[in-house]
Amino acid sequence: MSSDHGPDPELLNQQAVDLLNRATASGDTNLLGTCVSLFQNILALTPHHHPHRATRLYNLAESHRARYALTADQADGDRSIAVGRQAVAALHDGDPNAALILGNLAATHLLRYQRAGHPDDLDGVIECGERAIVATGADPNMAFHLSTLATGRLLRFEGTGHLADLDRAIDCGERALAVAPAGSPHRPVTLTNLGTAYWARFGRAGRPADLDRAIGIGEQAVADTGNPHRVTALSNLAVAYHDRFERTGNLADLDRAIAHHEHAVAAAPADAPDGVAYLSNLGMAYQARFDRLGETADLDRAIGHLGRVVAEAPRGHRRFATFLSNLGIAYRARFDRLGEVPDLDRAVTQHEQAVAATPAGHPELAHRLSNLGTAYGARFDRKGDPGDMHRAVGSLEGAVAAIPADHPGRALLLSNLAAALLGRFARLGEVADLDRAVAYREQAVAATPADHPNLAMHLSNLSFAHWSRLGRTGEMSDLDAAIDAGRRSVAATPDDHPDRAMRLNNLANALQQRFAHSGSRHDLDRAVEYHEQAVTTTPNDHPNRATWLSNLGTAYGARARRSGGADFDNAVDLALLALAATPADHPDRPLRLFNLGRAHEARYEHAGDPADLDRAVDLAQETAAAVPADHPDRARHLFNLGNAHRLRFRRTGATSDLDRAVDAAEQAVAATPGDHPRRAGRIYLLGICYTRRWDTGSALDRSRIARLAQDALAATTSPPFDRLRACWAVGRLAYVLDEPHIARSLFDTAVELLPLVAARETSSADHEHRLGANRGLVGETIAVHCALGDPGGAVQAGELGRAVLLASRLALRTPLADLEAEHPALARRLSRVRDALNAPDPPAMAAPGGQVLDVVDRRRRLWAEHDAVLAEIRRLPGLDRFLLPPTWEELRPTATGGAVVLLNAGLQRCDAVVVTADGPPLLVPLPGLRLADVEAWAAELTEATHDAGSFTGELRRQRVLTEVLGRLWDTTVEPVLDAVDRRLRPDDGVLPRVWWMPTGLLGLLPLHAAGHAGRAGALDRVISSYTPTLRTLARAGGRPAATALRRLTVALDRTPGLADLPATAAEAASLHAAHPDMPLLTNEQATAARVTGALSTASWAHFACHAGTNPDTPSEGGLHLHDGVLSIAEIGRHDLHEAELAYLSACSTGHVGRRHADESIHLASAFQLAGFRHVVASLWPLDDSVAAGAADHFYRLMPNTPSADDAAIALHHVVRRLRAEHPGRPHLWASLIHSGP
Structure with missing residues (x-):
């Protein structure tokens, strides 16, 4: 239609708008082209000042936008925005179409961003969207404008990571949802985008409430089956469920995620632009379920889906880098499960491409760098290429630098960086890497909520970091932290979790290390248990199984060395299995060889099979050759090589083995940093090797020995047990090289370390095992002091190094x-x-x-x-030495009224030191005594007195006791008593008191009865008692005597499982007849509970029963009662304040085993520890009828008073009477001994 003045623009515009509506509804691009032409013509007819010009510009822009939406022709998109901007510029104040024009321009910017990805378009969305909302008022399109603005802000957050955009996106989304009624065409997209925004904020801030809201909104969006965005809503909901599983560990959420992903993939059109994203999300959900349940079928599905995504997605897809990263994660997981190196190479390649495709500043760059770094680290662990090691650290440092400090994903990145630093430390040995690793993993744990499923992983990783640092620095605080974190990790890990084996392994390693430091069998048993669980819960084809097998083998080896048995074979078998499962080119293969060699070596030392020793040498040589010269573990392998050659030299005497041992030990010490906790152990080996070389007649460089001594003393970061052995070994070397002053310094340090070799928190059995391993140290230390004319130092060494367990328990009984x-x-x-x-x-x-x-x-x-x-x-004034061990000078008054005789047999010399209350200690050299003689006498005496043969045994006992007592007199006791007489000058007819304080195996010998038959001996010159230390004697003498006489008799003539003691009943009856008010517990009445209860009120206690010893664990020996053994440990646990006299008329109540001779762990010391001031005991089993007569005579001699201070004199008379009755049978009278003041 036209007028006289030309076409009517209003009419043309209305026709064009109708055509645009029809073209948009039909998707006819030709009609849209016609619309573009029409609106261009209309605009040509519209003056610039025309009130409808803005609307007509908007119509042209909409025509271009509609065609752009259909064809993706970028020119249409650009033209639409340009014209739209002109429309906005043409708006006048109060224009009723302002909101429509601004809102649609915002939507066009959004469409172009979604197509082309220009960040500037997001700024346009936000600018126009904000203005549209301001201009809207009561416009029914408010929901549309708010939803567009929310989407723009959400997308800008995804590009920049600015949390403010995300918060505003959620605010706009909630407002849009509030104004979009049910059935509104804007409601589905609003729900979808709002759910995504909450999900994104959870990912950024970690607030569980945001994730729950995302899921709630997502369920609403999915419930609307007519929702045109339902496929997107399904995918978003699935992702939210997946993330909630990652946050809570609830498998039901993960199963829901997979189900929704499957539905989204199935419902998406074949040409859907987000189809590959849906498939990628499904693949990652399967990956997560594999990570949780370990089903390889899930992993194969994940790789299948993710591989399709990378193959099908356009290279320009805005999420292509994510797809690459996801596929890399899946390949890495399959490598971790199956150990196939090509999978690891593929993982590295995918992650490299993902990082390359991610621009700087992108919020996902940190995670992609982290994934790349961990893949490099895994490849370094498998192939050993140092380049991968450095690339791992570099990538992970970049990842940590790129992630915000408050990002919830930062904890994982810190932990991953720590893993790379630990790997670099293992190769380069830089302690700074260890410190950083521990610090990062502590931060990771601190940043992880207590209920987060990743906490268990971070705790286990922290445990491993502390354990690793302990191995280099020896700091016990790291060991405590490793065990604490490891325990918390295992406790928080479900039994069916695929990573439980790894976490058990980390905890087991820490417990095993604590056993190595403290000697706690309890820790070792737990370590074995957890290693076994790790092995049994790991599939046979899992690449980590070799590590678990190897670690279990080392734990079995440690237990074998502690207790013996089949564990020696188990250790070898497991080490072989671990080696067989380790590829020839694996960097851990030298460690597997090392462990196998150590297992063979331990079995050789136990069983003596030369084949084991030769195999150990061969494996040690192979291992040492396989380790690079600059590797921090090389010193360990050299030490192992040197020790294997040393053992073979000891067996064969081949000097070639000794030369190789010395060479390897020297290199091991030289390669070990001065502050390394393994340094003392390597110095120990070198000290032994040098001593063996000296023994062969070879010369040694004395200056080198001096340096080695300094090194041994300076190795303070090593465990006390290793330090002790190093000082002992080098001290022996110094002594044989005639350097007694150096030797004394080293020996003294070793003795000072004795109380520390078994940690105080361990059991008595653990203490006894550790201390028993150092038999002979105290004797050698005393000998060095005596060689230097230092009897006071000798006494002090005896005080510090003997009865260590008894001293520690007495310290806990000191009155306060x-x-x-x-x-x-x-x-x-x-x-x-x-x-x-x-x-x-x-x-x-x-x-x-x-x-x-x-x-x-x-x-x-x-x-x-x-x-x-x-x-x-x-810290209080005057209390700086509170409960510190007293010096021997402070203890000297203990000898008042007699003399204390320290008697010692060392490797190089034998001596006695006489201590009196006044005057300096007197050194008495004993040139006629040799340690070899003492060992022979102790062995003969023990065998003879425990020989059960009725006739031959009797003859043997007579012969052995007669010979031993005579030789003891000649070599030892007579010279000592001569010195005592010179010091004490006793009055004629008054026998002086002597407290014998023998070291080592001398404690098994009856010093008090020494002498030749028919001639005056020790019984004729002194009244003897025994004490393990001056301190023990001081405690007994310092306690007040009992204030009341309350007697107890325990007698068993019948004990289940043991021979009858018929004279015991008569012994008990005689005592009871003499003291009818005395409680009497016999046979069935003599249970452990009743006896211990009665002991609490008794001041004098008499035991007539069987007693038993345990040579391996002396504290488990004890009195055999009706219902079992009342052990030494249980007796010693009592603290009886009125206890005065314990008479132990039982078998071997004063006997101590050879291994623990210096510890005085026997029934007599147990009763002293329990509080009894005086104890009468027996060194070996005594005929029960003789024992009964002796007891009867003893009590007849004792005054009927609470005090038992006449016990030593009474027992002296008893023994002399027995000697007179049985002069040719010393085994019947020489066994009874007294301990006490």
Whole structure:
């Protein structure tokens, strides 16, 4: 239509708008082209100042936008925005179409961003969207404008990571949802985008409420089956469920995620632009389920889907880098499960491409760098290429630098960086890498919520980092932290979790290391248990199985060396299995060879099969050759090589083996940093090798020995056991090289370390095992002091190094009256913790955090509390030496009324030191005594006195005892008593008191009865008693005598499973007849509970029963009662304040085993520890009728008073009478001994 003045623009515009609506509805691009032409013509007819010009520009822009939406022709998109901008510029104040024009321009910017990805378009969305909302008022399109703006802000957050955009996106989305009624065409897209925004904010800030809201909104979006965006909503909901699984560990959420992903993939059109994204998300969900359940079928599905995604997605897809990264993660997971190196190479390639495709500043760059770094690290671990090691650290450092400090994903990146640093430390040995690794993993744990499923992983990783640093620095705080984190990790890991084996392995390694430091068998047993679980829960084809097998083998080896048995074979078998499962080119193969060699070596030392030793040497040589010269583990392999050659030299005498041992040991020491905790162990080996070389007549460089001595003393980061052995070995070397001053310094240090070789929190059995391994040290130390004319130092060494366990227990019994008077609160605190330490160990208990606090941990905490209170006390004026061991000078008054004789047999010399209350200690060299003689006498005596043969045994006992007593007199006792006489000058007719304090195997010999038959001997010159140390004697003498006489008799003539003792009944009846008020427990009445209950009130206790010893664990020996053994450990646990006399008329109650001779762990010492001032015991089994007569005579001689201070004199008379009755049968009278003041 036209007018006289030309076409009517209003009419043309209305026709064009109708045509645009029809073209948009039909998707006819030709019609849209016509619309473009029409609107261009209309605009040509519309003056610039025309009130409808803005609307007509908008119509042209919409025509271009509609065609752009259909054809993706970028020119249309650009033209639409350009014209739209003109329309906005043409708006006048109050224009009713302003909101429509601005809102559609915002939508066009959004469409172009989604097509072309220009960040500037997002700024346009936000600018126009904000203005559209302001201009909208009550416009029914408010929901559309808010939803567009929310989408723009969400997308800009995805590009920049600015949290403010995400918060505003959620605000706009919630407002849009509020104004979009049910059935509104804007509601589905609003729901979809709002759910995505909440999901994104959860990913950025980690708030669980955001994730729950995302899922709730997603369920609404999916429930609308008519939702045109339902496929997207299904995918988004699935991703949210997946993330909630990652946050809570709820498998049901992961199963829901997979189901929704499957539906989204199935429902998406074949040409859907987001189809590959849906498939990628499905692949990652399967990957997550594999990670949780370990089903390889899930992993294969993941790789299949993710591989399709990378193959089908356009290279320009905005998520293509994500697809590459996801595929790399899946390949890495399959490598971790199956160990196929090509999978690892593929993982590295995919991650490299993903990082290359990610621009700087992209919020996903950090995670992609982290994935790449961990893949490099895994390849370094498998192939050993140093380049991968450095690339791993570099990538992960970049990842940590790129992620915001408050990002919830930062914890994982920190932990991954720590893993790379630990790998680099293992290759380069830089302690700074260890420190950084521990710090990062501590940060990772601190940043992870207590209920987060990743906490268990971070705790296990932290445990491993602390354990690794312990291995280099020796810091015990790292060991405690490793065990604590490991326990918490295992406690938080479900039994069916694929990573449980790894976490068990980490905890087991830490416990095994604590066993190595402290000697706790409890820790070793737990380590074996956890290693076994790790092996049994790992599939046979899993690449980590070789590691678990190897570690279990080393644990079996440690247990074999501790207890013997079949574990020696188990250790070899497992090491062989681990080696067979390790590829020839694997960097861990030298470690597998090392462990196998150590297992063969240990089995050789146990069983003596030369084939094991030769195999150990061969493996050590192979291992040492396979390790690079600059590798930090080379020193360990050299040490192993040197030790294997040393053992073969000891077996064959081949000097070639000794030369190789010396060479390897020298290299091992040279390659070990001065502050390395393994340094003392390597110095020990070198000291032994040098000594063996000297023994062969070879010359040694004395200056080198001096340096080695300095090194041994300086190795303070090594465990006490290793330090002791190093000082001992080098001290022996110095002594044979005629350097006694150097030797004395080393020996003294070794003795000072004795109380530390077994940690205080370990069991008595553990203490005894560790201390028994050092038999002979104290004797050699005393000998060096004597060689230097230092008898006082000899006595001090004996005080520090003998009866270590007894001293530690006595320290916990020291009266606190003086402290109570001045500082009652501190006294109560110390008393409480000492009572807890003295009490029996309770069963395992729950600790904060849900883990189990076992007996070792409980005692560690008690000792820590004890030490803290003690330190507080010692800071007070005048209390700086509170409860410190007294010096021998302080203890000298103990000898008042007689002399204490320290008697020692060392490797190089034998001596006695006579200690009296006044005057310096007197050194008495014993040139006629040799250690070899003492060992022979002790062995002969023990065998003879325990020979059960009725006739031949009797003859043997007579012969052996007669010979031993005579030789003891000639070589030892007579010269000592001559010196005692010179010092004490006793009055005629008055026998002096002598307290024998023998070291080592001398403690098995009857010194008090030494002499030749028919001639005056020790019984005729002194009244003898025994004491392990001056301190023990001082405690017994310092305790007040009992104030009341309350007797107890325990007698068993019938004991289940043991021979009858018929004279015991008569012995008990005689005692009871003499003292009818005395409690009497016999046979069935003599149970452990009744006996211990009666002991609590008795001041004099008499035991007539069987007694038993345990040479491996002396504290497990004890009195055989009706219902079992009342052990030495249980007796010693009592603290009886009125206890006065214990008469042990039982078998071997004063006997101590050869291995623990210096520890005096026997029934006599147990009763002294329990509080009895005087104890009568027997060195070997005594005929029960003789024992009964001796007891009867003893009690007849004792005054009927509470005090038993006449016990030594009474027993002296008893023994002399027995000697007179049985002069040719010394085994019947020489066994009875007295301990006490």
